[in-house]
Structures are given as structure tokens and as C-alpha cells.
Amino acid sequence: xxxxxxxxxxxxxxxxxxxxxxxxxxxxxxxxxxxxxxxxxxxxxxxxxxxxxxxxxxxxxxxxxxxxxxxxxxxxxxxxxxxxxxxxxxxxxxxxxxxxxxxxxxxxxxxxxxxxxxxxxxxxxxxxxxxxxxxxxxxxxxxxxxxxxxxxxxxxxxxxxxxxxxxxxxxxxxxxxxxxxxxxxxxxxxxxxxxxxxxxxxxxxxxxxxxxxxxxxxxxxxxxxxxxxxxxxxxxxxxxxxxxxxx
Numbered sequence: 001x002x003x004x005x006x007x008x009x010x011x012x013x014x015x016x017x018x019x020x021x022x023x024x025x026x027x028x029x030x031x032x033x034x035x036x037x038x039x040x041x042x043x044x045x046x047x048x049x050x051x052x053x054x055x056x057x058x059x060x061x062x063x064x065x066x067x068x069x070x071x072x073x074x075x076x077x078x079x080x081x082x083x084x085x086x087x088x089x090x091x092x093x094x095x096x097x098x099x100x101x102x103x104x105x106x107x108x109x110x111x112x113x114x115x116x117x118x119x120x121x122x123x124x125x126x127x128x129x130x131x132x133x134x135x136x137x138x139x140x141x142x143x144x145x146x147x148x149x150x151x152x153x154x155x156x157x158x159x160x161x162x163x164x165x166x167x168x169x170x171x172x173x174x175x176x177x178x179x180x181x182x183x184x185x186x187x188x189x190x191x192x193x194x195x196x197x198x199x200x201x202x203x204x205x206x207x208x209x210x211x212x213x214x215x216x217x218x219x220x221x222x223x224x225x226x227x228x229x230x231x232x233x234x235x236x237x238x239x240x241x242x243x244x245x246x247x
Contacts, residue, residue, distance in 0.1 A: 010066030017125035063089040069098035
């Protein structure tokens, strides 16, 4: 990767997951937090991280904002970046619920790209191999930075919201169904906890990886047989009654 000065703002769960894998790749990342001691404490876990001051943020090449949606625009405003300045960083908006177009409309002179992580931060932290969505081709150096963490795919940003809602709906529906069924059968709460935190997640992971065992494969056949004989309205239609899939 070509040498560039990279800044990270946002040291929460996503920021930690990103930093963990960049650090493993020996990529130097500068970290900023308005409370200096918090940034210093965060950096104790990373060999290649270094502290950035507010004034130094304006001089980085790439400024990654792993911030909640409501904090992104106010933070950019505090930087007082000028598009006509000799140097301004490329800003990366990672907030799932903030359209990058909203930022570019407000700050037309700034270089802003959206890079949205599709998935759960904990999965990225533990396994890497992430999937990142952007609406337009990234500058080569920036694209390479995220390719170190997985795959970068060009697609519309709002597909992320759609996927999140679908996955969250069915995950929660499954959890509630398991909870109800265990209660109806009088099974121990300890068993319920194990089912929700270990059994069900690992079965789903094995299904997605195509590594189900014989027992689970037989259950898949049962479910497929049930679905083929189901004369009710489609599941997505039923779901639409309870959740708005697309904002």
C-alpha cells in the first residue's frame, strides 16, 4: 500500500474492529478523540496507532469517520475545512443511517465517499473478511485500505438498510419463536440461553458456509418440504405487515 496518512475518528465498536485488523496488517492509523485521555487509552491496545490532535486532522490524506449518524455533520462542521485549501482530506462516511449524498450536498467542496460496513461489528472484530458498500469507485489508495479488511462492493447505500431490516426481522422472529417454544415445553432457561447464544447462531453460520452436519441437513429437508406444501401467503408479504422494509 502506498504510504498515506490516515486518521480515524470514532473509537466505539466499529472503530475498534477496524483498528484491530489494520493494526494486524501493520497499517499506521492516527486516532482522534476530543477527550485526549480516551484516545490514549484506546491506543494502548494497538502497536501501529498514534495520537492525532484536532489541528492534525486537517492534514491527513484519508479521514475515516466511524461515528454515529447524528454526529457526522456536526463533527465535519467543527473541522472548518475549506475546499479551496491547498490540502483537504478525503472524508469517509461510515454511518449506516446517514446518506453520503446528504453530506456532499451540505459540503459540495469537500471530497466525501461513503463506505458502509454490511454486517455486525463483532463478526468483523472476530473474523475480519468484511463486506463494505460504496456507491462510487473509491480512490485506489482508499479502496486498498478497506480491501485489507475484506471486499469492497459498489451498490446503492440504502440496500444496507434493507438488508439490515430483513436480517434483523428474521433473526428476532427466530429468537422469539425459540423462546416461546422452550417456554411451552417447560425447558430450562439455561437451555434457552444456550440455544440463543450458541446453537442457533452456529447452525446459521454452518448453513451459510455449506458445512451442516447430517442431523441439520435432515431438518433442512423437513423445512423445505413444509414450505413446498404451504398454501399461505408468502412470508415476505406477512412480514410486510409488521415492518417497513424500505424507508
